[in-house]
Amino acid sequence: MKHLLNLLAAIALLVWGTHLVRAGILRVFGANLRNVLSHSVSNRWTAAISGLGVTALVQSSTATALIVSSFVGQGLVTLPIALAVMLGADVGTSLMAVVFSFDLSWLSPLFIFSGVVMFLSRQSSPVGRFGRVLIGLGLMLLALRLIAASTAIMTQSPVVKALLESITTELLLEITVGAFISLIAYSSLAMVLLTATMAASGLVPLESALGLVLGANLGSGLLAVLTTAKSAIEVRQVPLGNFVFKAIGVMVVAPFAGLWLRYARPYITDAATVVVLFHLTFNIVVGVLFIGLTQVVAGWVGKWLPKPEKNMVAGRPHHLDPSALATPSLAISCAAREALHQADVVETMMVGMLTVIKNNDLKLAEDLRKLDDSVDELYSAIKYYLTKISREALGEEESRRWTDIISFTINMEQIGDIVERILIDVEDKKIKKDRNFSDAGMAEICELHARLIDNLRLGMSVFLNGSVRDAQKLLEEKARFRDLERAYASTHLTRLSGNTMQSIETSGLHIDLISDLKRINSHICSIAYPILDSAGALAPNRLRQAAIEEASG
Missing domain, CATH: 1.20.58.220 (Phosphate transport system protein phou homolog 2; domain 2)
Known part of the structure; x- marks a missing residue:
């Protein structure tokens, strides 16, 4: 029971660290990030690159989706271009998962110490807010190390092994579990890192880990849809279109997950690296395949969520999103x-x-x-x-x-x-x-x-x-x-x-x-x-x- 509690606490710490980094980056660079996105959408490829860069910094494709959705709602960006931004955003968050998969535990105490000093000395200044970002990064690295330690102990338990064998034998179930945990954690990045760490510890088989990663991607898209559920139609269209990309991508890639593992495993010895590279590969493949179809998917979304007819009073856009x-x-x-x-x-x-x-x-x-x-x-x-x-x-x-x-x-x-x-x-x-x-x-x-x-x-x-x-x-x-x-x-x-x-x-x-x-x-x-x-x-x-x-x- 103690080891399970330690694992849950470490997972919570990972989610909290991700939240600190995302919130801190938005506080320090929020207006500049919006300017970068608004001025880098001349075509689909530049839009995708800008989405990649901003999301790699923010570490949240959901945050990028909210920003881009507001641009569509204001009429500053067309829906196809916004969907291209989101394809790049998904690649950006998967790149950060690769970075965090490396052994950076030695940076954890340095980031936490420096961040606390910066935050306590100048809380209301940009330096203090950047200190919060460093604290978040340090907590994420510390959490990953704690998760690895906890899972290593739990894998020795016969009860845990039997439980995992019973729930990780069906791909559809794995995808569902991965999507659900991503929704609860409010972060696909945290879910992917958690899965990679558990796979490296042997708590989760690699085949099941790939299914959980696909579910994390699906959950990320669903999270943005639910977050904007009460917003204006124009705002809701972007997350829905991005979810369509993810859903089709999961359906296309899922049957070949085992095949990819068979050919990639001999060249990659570390299980965690296998997981995060699969996550990166999935999003790159979806981005490359679908960036030419943004206009088509935008048409679908326009039919599913048609813009209401506007009149002088009730039809005016309400901006308090x-x-x-x-x-x-x-x-x-x-x-x-x-x-x-x-x-x-x-x-x-x-x-x-x-x-x-x-x-x-x-x-x-x-x-x-x-x-x-x-x-x-x-x-x-x-x-x-x-x-x-x-x-x-x-x-x-x-x-x-x-x-x-x-x-x-x-x-x-x-x-x-x-x-x-x-x-x-x-x-x-x-x-x-x-x-x-x-x-x-x-x-x-x-x-x-x-x-x-x-x-x-x-x-x-x-x-x-x-x-x-x-x-x-x-x-x-x-x-x-x-x-x-x-x-x-x-x-x-x-x-x-x-x-x-x-x-x-x-x-x-x-x-x-x-x-x-x-x-x-x-x-x-x-x-x-x-x-x-x-x-x-x-x-x-x-x-x-x-x-x-x-x-x-």
Whole structure:
């Protein structure tokens, strides 16, 4: 019982080490990995090579599948190219299995010691996050050594031998067991390394080990399908296509596994090397055979998972992909895109608001007020999505982006509330009482509104691109808008002194309206503060003064 517990603990340590490496690499290089993939998909071969390189670094074809799936969902990559990336990704993870099959146990204490020192000394820096990667690598190597020691003892037990003989005599059963363990471990790499170590210890016969490896490949494809099961159709298509490749590959290769073992075994003395080279050979063969069929398989997947017909509301793409939460940089990107959609809804409300003021359109006013509910729902959804991203998993830049998104969505939500109040005031004080602004007053409102729309679009650009120059321009617009609002309030009072009837009737609404427009502009311009602050282009006293102004008005 003790030896079995030791084996299970060693397996758990191997899985945990794999998780640490994958998470650490994504934290350190997450954005760069996405850039490499997005700029290396000009054709199927370069796409496959980029997938190989990224997955060899991340040590998880599932993580690569999630990244590439998001590209397909955003329309940045076509499905056939994404499937080519995944063929390369499978070769990448099998190459890492070969590397770990060598006796690198002497590196384990070095990696763990160096990683702990780096992590504890500079936890929140890239050095500290790379230390986590070294800790994960060290734990993986240590786990492999512990597994070998535990299995060597267990192979001496007659009970264990009888049990293994009873469950490793059927290829289909071996494939099923391998796929199931890969799903539980959330890593085909860990499963292949475990199988190789047990084969080297004699706990599992080589013939059965090959069946378990085929199952690990099948389980890897199924894992990505299950992980993206609740995502958009475009996102789910990539893992499904990759699973098709793996399933066909397993069906084609399985009958010849024994034949491959017969011809390869005489030249390879180490059982673990036989297992990992079979894993590598399988994925290379699948990649070479199927890279020319990505278009065909993409067609199949398109029929099995057809894209839904899109309309203006229900059919819009929702970017808060739950499967992306496993990749922090990808999840941040999803939240940013949803925040931009929230801003688009706010812009629709603001543009329609002027039409209501001009034309006294009660029906449009009611529709626009309903949009505020959508703005509030988007704010809640984005906020909840962001809270599910571990702050510890974010780098310094991603953590700052996390804060920027929260701030942006809060400002958009508050703008939506202000627009809703304006619409209610216009209905009660103007439309229902059949009053109108004077021509001069309407011209002033139109001028402020036009500047407001321009500033909103500039603010969205600042949020998207983080341009310091545009942020400075947006901040300058705040001062201009404030001066203009004061000037128009003064001219309105002048019209009142001239006893202009329209100005008198709408005086209260007019003053409230231009004041509300100024508050909306303040929320828009506040988008610039985090950008300028992070760039060191905003003096601390200016920031405090801005906060005071926001609170007061």
